Amino acid sequence: MTSTRIIIDPPELAVTEWIGEPSPLASLKGKVVLLETFQMLCPGCVTRGLPQTQRVQRLFPEVAVIGLHTVFEHHHAMTPDALRVFLSEFRITFPVGIDRHDGDDPIPVTMRAYGLQGTPSTLLFDRSGALRLSAFGAADDLALGAELGRLLAEPDHDETPHTKGMDE
Amino acid sequence: MTSTRIIIDPPELAVTEWIGEPSPLASLKGKVVLLETFQMLCPGCVTRGLPQTQRVQRLFPEVAVIGLHTVFEHHHAMTPDALRVFLSEFRITFPVGIDRHDGDDPIPVTMRAYGLQGTPSTLLFDRSGALRLSAFGAADDLALGAELGRLLAEPDHDETPHTKGMDE
Amino acid sequence: MTSTRIIIDPPELAVTEWIGEPSPLASLKGKVVLLETFQMLCPGCVTRGLPQTQRVQRLFPEVAVIGLHTVFEHHHAMTPDALRVFLSEFRITFPVGIDRHDGDDPIPVTMRAYGLQGTPSTLLFDRSGALRLSAFGAADDLALGAELGRLLAEPDHDETPHTKGMDE
């Protein structure tokens, strides 16, 4: 379910539209980022993944929490319009990008670029922008908390590389 | 949240289309009926009401379980097509009718006829077809179970139509 | 897990002491009775059975809810004194009887008389005093609610003792 393969320079999100504050990964450098990829009609997303993401948003104000709507099936039922209703009804207040489709491929561009197996998938990026975790399925709260804690404990190496040795 | 006003001859469901076996109330006489009214993008329906209805369906094979999609807001996002995807993804296997709209009224016909306050609302009918419970919001399992038990304990007066008026 | 064998004249509880209002079965005739048998150090009792019994007590004031401490193991650790502390700490307010031990038999008298398999076991008695359900393990709320609803729907035949034998 979980890949811990680190990707130092992960691809930017391919987003046709942001609902909420536009939040490309490039704009979040220096922050720990949780990216929740989901589909609005995916039961595991609605009952477990998204509620967990909302809890992270409440508990960790220092983490940048964003969503990505990666529609790979039933495209006609999960339109941007329907997504807007969904986000409003489920009181999802973090920014959500809509993953771009390329030609006839049912799988959207970012989902393909990151090799995601399905929804929900939770991705964690460290302060340098590296992808540090990609987990398919609803993660255990304790385990996700620990991953966040590890990343939050890391200094921001991008900013001041010369003082790096003194951080710990 | 709950009305126990009994309606001896409740109106038939005004349905434009059934997904699954057509199940007008008239066809279910002689059975205890649980009718779950919902909207596919209503959080309380998705996380509590419908899962409870599915548990009733599994535990009480003798109860006729049906649903009614009573869309009173965001009509463009909760189309019959989208509903079909929703039912399939959430593995809802009981028959679901689509409540009919009349002119420009955003509130559909059956929802209005029964004076429902919102979604989810759970309606119980006894074997004679009388409405015995109309509860807005997710009911407690013990309380809903008790209502079902009471109705299941009642004899089928349809067999003896002359005593029907004496039910209560 | 569940026996629905009906016992018309079940044995009285063999109780050495009541914590709370003494509540022998004979005193509860005319009421639907839920008897929860448990041990204070049994995980299934503490985390599921007793909380469910407390919910029944809150939701169904018309049901007589009582407990029976049926210690069949670790007798030295589940003394009446320890039970008193347990009931107070877990805010259990329904009357609890202590099942009597007979000679060297580790299994107490009432537990043996009713052929209970372990703890928790939930027993339901109808208004006539007949045992109508004996379920080992934590029951589903919907299912237990339905059993209670069925029994509550039955008239009190004690008022008309001559028809008592015709209950079923």
Add this chain to the structure above:
Amino acid sequence: MTSTRIIIDPPELAVTEWIGEPSPLASLKGKVVLLETFQMLCPGCVTRGLPQTQRVQRLFPEVAVIGLHTVFEHHHAMTPDALRVFLSEFRITFPVGIDRHDGDDPIPVTMRAYGLQGTPSTLLFDRSGALRLSAFGAADDLALGAELGRLLAEPDHDETPHTKGMDE
């Protein structure tokens, strides 16, 4: 509920007896330690604190998980003998120490030394042995996970004792 005051040299546990492997804090240096303090008849311990500790034990084999029975009330009902039964019945397999009582003080020695407010309280120690968190009440899984993740991300300064004073 939570104190984040760091204590560099916290007192050793005052234990009369260990059930399971004796695990004084001194023996766990170099490891992140979770110490769960509890009473066997405390509802918050039984239903939330201890199950969470068991989840930590399963998910984080690299964390040293230990318990401390800090009886400050109802001493006669929570004896070492009763505790043994409790631990066995609730399948608690991490080592549990019994907090020592001093004279007539109902509050045991370690509980007093750490200024704990009640049970359950969760204490976290870093690899150097410093107390890093003391939380009264059941913590959120995400939050506790994050604290563990932070501590696990820290290097083991015991290897280089001379820099120990610079930890914070």
